Amino acid sequence: MSDPARASSSELLMGVRVVPSILSADFGRLREQVGEVLEAGARIIHVDVMDGHFVPPITIGPLIVEALAERVREAGAMLEVHLMIERPERHVGEFVKAGAQSVTFHAEATPNVAYTANLLHDLGACVGVAINPATPAPALIDIAHELDVALCMTVNPGWGGQPFISHSLEKLGPMRATVGEAVAVEVDGGIDVSTAPQCLRAGANLFVAGSAIFGSADPAEAYLAIARSVDAE
16 A cells, blocks of 8 residues: 555544444345445445454455455545454455555454554554453553554454443543544444444544444444434544
8 A cells, every 4th residue: 555545544544433344244235235334425444353263253354355445445435454363463464455454453462563563554554453341541552653543442352233331431531642632543342323422522533333334224324323423524
């Protein structure tokens, strides 16, 4: 990815945006459903990757990213990959090559957090680091200067459709203070028209929603409802 492309992705990440997660999509109609939310205004599509080790489920890999990349780019949008996998440094290159413009990995999943972040920078991708509900926000302090995104899990990673962990709201202020104003703060898990505004007030600007969007009979309208609740761009 060229530097102008990375700058464009960084700009998208810094907006107030609802980020549909395909984890809850109908994979038999995946391109169609992604197209529906793109046409409704979504500009970041979230791809959850799980390996059966860091979290129990196994989901998808670079082939799905590659299959969606052209459609997403045509809409002026970007693909954000969320790696819930052990030793992400071994795999980030494949996802960037497949079309991921931003890759988020878990601080708990590797002893090589700074190395992985630098590898993503070298590949031309935006860098995100996620922390689980039990991990305190200051865990990001030594890597904050490398980040484009700090992701606060508001459920335990691994399964869609979980209820929002309400005390996650208390972590968003310290997370914002830790990473500063030049880094996007993202929330993931249990996000809907009720919880998204609470997270906005607490300091988040990116709101990943899966089942609240793709579990609906009308994903586009569900996306718009959450977007309106936070006055998203």
